[in-house]
Amino acid sequence: MLSGKEVAKHNTRESCWIIVHDHVYDVTDFLSEHPGGSRIILKYAGKDATQEYDPIHPPDAITSNLPPEKHLGPVQPDTVEKVVVQITDEEKARLERMELRPSLDEILNLHDFESIAKAVMPEKAWAYYSSAADDEITIRENHAAYHRIWFRPRVLRDVSTVDFSSTILGHKTSMPIYITATALGKLGHPDGELNLTRAAAKHGVIQMIPTLASCSFDELVDGARPGQVQFFQLYVNKDRAITKRIVQHADSRGIKGLFITVDAPQLGRREKDMRQKFDAEDPAEVSKAGNDKVDRSQGAARAISSFIDPGLNWGDLKWFKSVTKMPLVLKGVQCWEDAVEAYDHGVAGVVLSNHGGRQLDFSRSGIEVLAECVSHFKEKRGLSFPNDKFQLFVDGGVRRATDVLKAIALGASAVGIGRPFLYAYSAYGPDGVDKALQILRDEFEMNMRLLGAPTIKDVVPEMVDASNIGSHIVAVPVDSLYNSNCI
Ligand SMILES: Cc1cc2nc3c(=O)[nH]c(=O)nc-3n(C[C@H](O)[C@H](O)[C@H](O)COP(=O)(O)O)c2cc1C
Structure with a gap:
């Protein structure tokens, strides 16, 4: 020894x-x-x-x-000499804020988790989770776009009981949402993505496991309850033998859907994350880094993603079908032309997403792209939505059940939610995610009643006015949702 x-x-x-x-x-x-x-x-x-x-x-x-x-x-x-972790004054102050955070009973909505997480998370973790590309316009637009859709509720319908369960790729979910893939779960809490696996089991929702999870893939599958449905998000490696091994392993472990990320041929510049990383470096080490071929001072995101294949293209889909039986879904489609092309290539669906605003700044919100897809599919392929043969999913900026209901009314099969769950467990551990899902359930119940929709099938296009969805007014970066990308 x-x-x-x-x-x-x-x-x-x-x-x-x-x-x-x-x-x-x-x-x-x-x-x-x-x-x-x-x-x-x-x-x-x-x-x-x-x-x-x-x-x-x-x-x-x-x-x-x-x-x-x-x-x-x-x-x-x-x-072994213990690595002495110096507790700085800032860290002491952060720990005090953690002690003094409001009790979970005082949390009323998903926005609350975000503001508390900002106060209590280590700066590096907050920077990675909250950051978005360039001027962070798309991340604001993702939420703001929902403000341009208004309800047309119906009255005098029997809503004594409401049922908001639904199916995603044929699998039951208690609400028309899923927990989308977000990397580096342990930055926010030592149990990382397992917090999501457990809460998903308790609430009967589906978790999408990320390629870049901090827990191992097998830990997350082993952490699921018997019969719990999980999806897998795939970043495609330049080395297809590695990709094949990962995909077939996921298949053999019972994963029910493969979500291939297609909006990240290169990772976007998330300046808050980059700044944080750079500042955190010891200046003496920076000069030694001159030996490195690649500039590594670009934050956690760049550091972990150099393997992703920018050469991935439509022609690869045939290969994916040959190596797995899992339904394929393309995650990160951003216009109707690509959605129709995906349909023509025989995949099971697309996620209309801009990666939570972390990739191309000024890409449009998923909800806006949804409206465009639905009208073009009708015209070009005679298809209407929701449609079990080809499902449209949306993610980005969803913070309320009303946001989800707007997407459902417009034709989405389900909606992905990312950051709110990360903020929930970063601030409150597993109880935070449990509470976040409970808040959504309560919001679904009340809002479906108020909308006059006893079931998800009753949430129809006539219940929303989305006529202004395409009016882009850039949200001023002084709103209360996100702060400037400079820390
Ligand atoms: C911290 C963080 C990490 C993410 N990591 C991944 C990833 O590894 N793969 C991926 O396809 N999408 C990733 N995403 C994008 C999410 O899957 C999703 O598109 C986005 O978070 C939705 O927006 P929302 O956070 O506003 O709900 C990440 C998002 C965040 C915030």
């Missing part, structure tokens, strides 16, 4: 060993390949890197990426 003293000698670029969960790894040759850059590893050269490693990586990332001969074996834990 190695001693901590021995490991500590290997603290240079020429010989770099690190400890993760009481095991020693020689990462010297891996430094230049690390998707997050070599700087961050070198900071822990010769030391215990577990604390830094855990929130960003699935537990098996190191063992599956390093050849077996680089696994040097266990270390005697009592000989």
Whole structure:
């Protein structure tokens, strides 16, 4: 067994060993390949890197990426010098804010989670979760677009009981929503995406597992209840053998839908995240980073995404169909032409999404694209929605059941919700997600009554006026939803 003293000698670029969960790894040759850059590893050269490693990586990332001969074996834990984490004054103040946060009973809506999360989350985590591309116009528009749709409720209908259950890709859900894929779940809470898996089980909704989850894929599948339906979001690797392995593994573990992300041939510039990362670096380390071929000072998002294939194209869909039986859904379609093309390629549906405003700034909201798709599908393919043969999903900016009902009325089969659940567990742990889903249930019940719709099928196009959906008024960046991208 190695001693901590021995490991500590290997603290240079020429010989770099690190400890993760009481095991020693020689990462010297891996430094230049690390998707997050070599700087961050070198900071822990010769030391215990577990604390830094855990929130960003699935537990098996190191063992599956390093050849077996680089696994040097266990270390005697009592000989390892503890990494002293300096608690700064800002961190002390943050912890105090966490102590003083309002009780969950005082949380009335999903917006509340966001403002509390902003106050209590570590800055780096807040920057990664809340950031969006460039001037953050699309992220604002995603929510603002719902303000341009108004209801035309019906009265004198028996709404003594309302049922808002529905189906997604043929699978039952208690509400017409699903928890969409968001990477790096452990930045906000040590249990990461498992918080979502558990709450999804309790409330009978479907979770989409992200490729870049901080928990391992198997942990998230094992964490599900028997029969719990899960989807998988796929970032397509340049190395198709890796993609094939991931997809077929998902298939074999019972995943019920493969959502291929198509709006990220390159990750958008999320400046809040980039700034945060850069500021967090030790200036001495920045100069050493000159050895790196790629500029790594671009925030968590860029650091983890260099494997994504910008060459992915329509021709690849045939290959996907040949390697899996899971229904394929394209996530990130942004105009009716691509939605129709997806239909013609025989996929099961599309998510009309701009990645929560994190990719192309000034791309339109999913809800606006939905309205455009529905009218063009009718004209070009004679198809009306909702439609079980080809489903339209929407995500981005959904914060109220009324937002969801607007999308359903316009023809969506279901709506994806991302950040609110991250903020909920970052601020309140698992109880936060439970509460967020309960709030949505309560909102569905009340608003369906007020709309005069006893079931989801009764939520029809005539119940909304979306005639202004295409009027783009850029929301001024002083609204209360999001702050400037400068921290
Ligand atoms: C922190 C964060 C991480 C995300 N990670 C991914 C990802 O790994 N893959 C993906 O396809 N979409 C990702 N998304 C986009 C979401 O799936 C979804 O499109 C978006 O969050 C919806 O907007 P909302 O957050 O306003 O609900 C991410 C979004 C956020 C906020």
